[in-house]
Amino acid sequence: MQALHGREGNVEKIKENPIVKKLGFNRIILFCVLILMYVVFSLLVPGFAGMARIMSVLNYVYFLGFLSLGVTFVIATGGIDFSIGPVMFCCALISGYSMMTLGMPTILALILSIVIGLLFGLFNGYLVSYWSVPPFIVSMASMNIAKGVAAVFTKTQSVSWPLKDDIEHGGWFRNLVSANGFPVGLIIFLAAAVVCMILLNNTKPGRYILCLGSNREAVRLSGVNTKKWEMLAYTICGILVGIAAIFFVGAYTTVQPGYGDQYNNEAIAGCVMGGTSMVGGLASIGGTILGVFIISLLQEGILALGFAKDIQLIVTGIIVIVVVYADVMARRRKN
Amino acid sequence: MGECILKMEDIDKSFPGVHALDHVHFDVNKGEVHALMGENGAGKSTLMKVLTGIYTKDSGSINFEGREVEFHNTREAQDAGIVIVHQELNMVGDLTVAQNIFIGREFMKGFKIDDKKMIEESNRLFAELKIEIDPKAKMKDLTVGKQQMCEIAKAISHDAKLIIFDEPSAALTEKEIEDLFVIIRDLRAKNLGIVYISHRMDEIKVITDRVTVMRDGGYVGTLITKDCTKEDIINMMVGRVIYEEPKTKSQVAPDAPVVLKVEHLNAGRMVKDVSFELRKGEILGFSGLMGAGRTETARALFGADPKTSGDIYVNGEKVTINSPQDAVKYGIGYLSEDRKRYGIVVQKSITENSTLAALENYMSGIFINKSAEKKVTNQYIKELATKTPNADQLVVNLSGGNQQKVVIAKWLVRNCDILIFDEPTRGIDVGAKNEIYKLMNRLAAEGKSIIMISSEMTEILRMSDRIVIMCEGEKTGEIDIAEATQELIMDKATRNIE
Numbered sequence: 053m054q055a056l057h058g059r060e061g062n063v064e065k066i067k068e069n070p071i072v073k074k075l076g077f078n079r080i081i082l083f084c085v086l087i088l089m090y091v092v093f094s095l096l097v098p099g100f101a102g103m104a105r106i107m108s109v110l111n112y113v114y115f116l117g118f119l120s121l122g123v124t125f126v127i128a129t130g131g132i133d134f135s136i137g138p139v140m141f142c143c144a145l146i147s148g149y150s151m152m153t154l155g156m157p158t159i160l161a162l163i164l165s166i167v168i169g170l171l172f173g174l175f176n177g178y179l180v181s182y183w184s185v186p187p188f189i190v191s192m193a194s195m196n197i198a199k200g201v202a203a204v205f206t207k208t209q210s211v212s213w214p215l216k217d218d219i220e221h222g223g224w225f226r227n228l229v230s231a232n233g234f235p236v237g238l239i240i241f242l243a244a245a246v247v248c249m250i251l252l253n254n255t256k257p258g259r260y261i262l263c264l265g266s267n268r269e270a271v272r273l274s275g276v277n278t279k280k281w282e283m284l285a286y287t288i289c290g291i292l293v294g295i296a297a298i299f300f301v302g303a304y305t306t307v308q309p310g311y312g313d314q315y316n317n318e319a320i321a322g323c324v325m326g327g328t329s330m331v332g333g334l335a336s337i338g339g340t341i342l343g344v345f346i347i348s349l350l351q352e353g354i355l356a357l358g359f360a361k362d363i364q365l366i367v368t369g370i371i372v373i374v375v376v377y378a379d380v381m382a383r384r385r386k387n
Numbered sequence: 388m389g390e391c392i393l394k395m396e397d398i399d400k401s402f403p404g405v406h407a408l409d410h411v412h413f414d415v416n417k418g419e420v421h422a423l424m425g426e427n428g429a430g431k432s433t434l435m436k437v438l439t440g441i442y443t444k445d446s447g448s449i450n451f452e453g454r455e456v457e458f459h460n461t462r463e464a465q466d467a468g469i470v471i472v473h474q475e476l477n478m479v480g481d482l483t484v485a486q487n488i489f490i491g492r493e494f495m496k497g498f499k500i501d502d503k504k505m506i507e508e509s510n511r512l513f514a515e516l517k518i519e520i521d522p523k524a525k526m527k528d529l530t531v532g533k534q535q536m537c538e539i540a541k542a543i544s545h546d547a548k549l550i551i552f553d554e555p556s557a558a559l560t561e562k563e564i565e566d567l568f569v570i571i572r573d574l575r576a577k578n579l580g581i582v583y584i585s586h587r588m589d590e591i592k593v594i595t596d597r598v599t600v601m602r603d604g605g606y607v608g609t610l611i612t613k614d615c616t617k618e619d620i621i622n623m624m625v626g627r628v629i630y631e632e633p634k635t636k637s638q639v640a641p642d643a644p645v646v647l648k649v650e651h652l653n654a655g656r657m658v659k660d661v662s663f664e665l666r667k668g669e670i671l672g673f674s675g676l677m678g679a680g681r682t683e684t685a686r687a688l689f690g691a692d693p694k695t696s697g698d699i700y701v702n703g704e705k706v707t708i709n710s711p712q713d714a715v716k717y718g719i720g721y722l723s724e725d726r727k728r729y730g731i732v733v734q735k736s737i738t739e740n741s742t743l744a745a746l747e748n749y750m751s752g753i754f755i756n757k758s759a760e761k762k763v764t765n766q767y768i769k770e771l772a773t774k775t776p777n778a779d780q781l782v783v784n785l786s787g788g789n790q791q792k793v794v795i796a797k798w799l800v801r802n803c804d805i806l807i808f809d810e811p812t813r814g815i816d817v818g819a820k821n822e823i824y825k826l827m828n829r830l831a832a833e834g835k836s837i838i839m840i841s842s843e844m845t846e847i848l849r850m851s852d853r854i855v856i857m858c859e860g861e862k863t864g865e866i867d868i869a870e871a872t873q874e875l876i877m878d879k880a881t882r883n884i885e
Contacts, residue, residue: 250754254754255753255754255755256747256750256755259746260746263732263739266732266733267732267733267734269728270728270729270730270731270732271743272691273689273711273721273729273730274711274715274797275711275714275716275744275801277710277712334734
């Protein structure tokens with residue numbers, strides 16, 4: 053008992069260090085985990101440390117990163133969104149089909165993808181805030197709607213986006229992901245993360261979203277229109293999901309109707325791992341970024357170790373439970 | 388007097404920012420009614436929560452029936468024979484009386500719940516207590532008094548050896564209180580230990596054998612009831628604190644304008660045709676029993692709950708208030724009795740809480756101007772003498788009194804002229820209590836107008852310029868402070884109840 057007490061005291065001391073305080077104790081640990089994972093995978097898998105592998109991990113980071121950023125806003129309100137993966141696929145399918153089969157210019161197709169994401173966000177947000185339907189139910193329903201709409205639109209055919217040298221169909225958009233081996237996508241993702249960080253910490257919407265996630269009634273009784281700001285959180289999420297779709301097809305080309313669910317868990321795991329609390333009120337964009345890198349590296353690592361894709365699902369599932377459990381325990385200890 | 392059934396010794400408990408219990412002693416004998424007294428925030432409830440396992444004590448020992456015990460939840464305490472009859476009743480309104488009494492330990496017949504047996508058992512319990520309640524009635528259809536009787540029946544059915552009554556009379560009429568006392572005497576005769584928590588001095592003299600007084604989380608002393616006077620108890624409760632002088636006449640200028648006028652307000656079942664006026668610089672007290680509809684009136688007026696009908700005038704102009712947003716726009720601020728749920732965002736900083744209602748004044752472009760925010764927060768920390776290391780402190784780490792100051796700051800930052808204080812000193816320790824009183828008097832003197840809902844008679848008489856009394860959702864009286872007495876207020880507060 054005494055020894056345990058002493059150890060906790062040391063942790064407190066480390067946490068008070070100004071540099072640690074600035075970066076966040078949690079985030080420093082996550083960063084160490086990330087490096088450690090990279091080292092372990094490099095030791096276990098010959099050739100893992102190469103540049104090709106890093107680019108492959110980054111491809112995963114881009115789309116998952118945007119999903120995770122989006123869902124961070126929703127979880128900050130104390131809500132949840134299980135539709136992000138399928139909505140991302142819906143965006144990619146409808147805009148891809150419009151471009152490849154209906155002849156829509158690429159730039160419009162990209163905008164269409166974002167607009168579809170936005171519409172789903174508005175839909176989810178409106179039902180959650182103005183109709184008070186539980187977020188769990190709303191997002192489960194819109195997940196099915198997204199899958200159904202995409203399948204109807206594409207006549208249940210998979211859609212392949214143009215390759216880079218397919219200039220006729222506008223393959224130029226792939227330069228957004230990587231141009232001559234330079235990871236443009238990483239720059240765009242990090243820029244988006246900075247915008248989200250400012251939005252969450254330095255603007256009125258961010259302040260209200262975090263406060264209402266912590267105590268909705270108190271914020272409402274302070275004369276704040278909580279419904280409006282809650283809906284906005286889902287809408288921001290929708291926009292980011294629409295952008296995620298662009299990076300998904302930018303990296304993986306082909307999308308099939310009826311899928312996308314697995315990315316829900318991965319995005320939520322990345323976000324909660326980063327220190328965003330499932331009960332709302334606390335969110336960290338920096339943490340979300342690190343969480344996304346960890347999840348992406350893990351997915352790549354599992355495949356590189358020679359396991360099947362199913363193992364990825366099992367591992368991610370377990371991670372979600374462990375991470376959320378840790379969040380619950382941390383909260384209980386504080387109280 | 389019987390042997391000792393409960394002995395709590397040297398109980399110590401701290402929360403962040405508060406030393407809630409400071410080495411407290413408390414003991415109860417078999418066949419004794421032992422009063423636990425103290426002002427709001429003295430630590431009575433905390434002590435009982437430590438006893439029944441809701442909180443874990445930091446140190447000290449609890450001896451129950453000769454054994455050292457430490458309960459981890461109320462279930463364990465119940466199983467040992469310690470039961471609380473709560474002030475706020477823990478009943479499921481849509482279940483029947485019998486179902487409520489046996490909730491969590493239903494009689495079973497195979498896989499089916501045996502409702503018939505539960506009804507029989509309930510009837511037997513009621514017979515034992517000599518009360519008449521239909522076990523098949525829905526709980527929500529009973530009066531508060533009857534609901535309380537059901538709580539007691541439930542307690543006895545647990546085979547209780549020690550029953551704690553937590554302000555049982557707060558919502559009862561004179562007649563119901565008499566019925567309650569008959570039951571309590573009966574239980575005492577059966578050699579049970581009884582803890583009786585109450586603010587009402589008269590009851591203490593009538594029903595209890597001994598009195599233990601707490602103050603500021605500390606143990607003050609224990610007296611034999613029949614050997615002491617009311618004044619002895621009051622002196623022990625109040626101690627060194629010198630309170631604001633009670634008002635003997637209204638401090639409001641005779642020509643002060645009416646800032647808020649409410650006419651024929653109706654909302655839900657709890658607010659029936661309420662009309663009143665509030666004048667500039669006035670503290671208007673709202674008195675009544677628990678459940679009289681005072682909080683409901685305030686919430687309807689503030690737009691927190693929907694209203695059925697009624698007109699509201701602010702500074703002579705008719706206004707429409709359908710949401711807190713509207714109310715705040717007209718300069719009305721509401722300070723809830725339940726600060727943690729409705730007043731503050733506990734996991735956020737003092738700064739974030741202080742500017743919550745007025746954030747638009749602290750923006751530069753689309754960005755929050757954090758230095759301006761901090762400046763105004765620091766200004767109010769100084770002005771209200773909020774005890775905190777700095778403005779970044781999370782509100783969860785502050786004591787009740789300081790949390791209340793943060794809520795006051797929130798409305799002052801928003802520049803609200805009409806403030807509704809709902810139980811302003813609930814959960815606030817004695818020292819800080821007078822600070823809140825001083826603050827309220829100062830605000831009134833500076834021209835703010837205050838509605839103060841309070842269940843503490845002393846608080847009503849000490850602070851109000853004028854008193855509105857409510858009973859069962861209706862306004863039953865309005866008295867100037869010069870004419871107000873405790874008896875007059877109680878009479879009006881129970882007028883509608885037979």
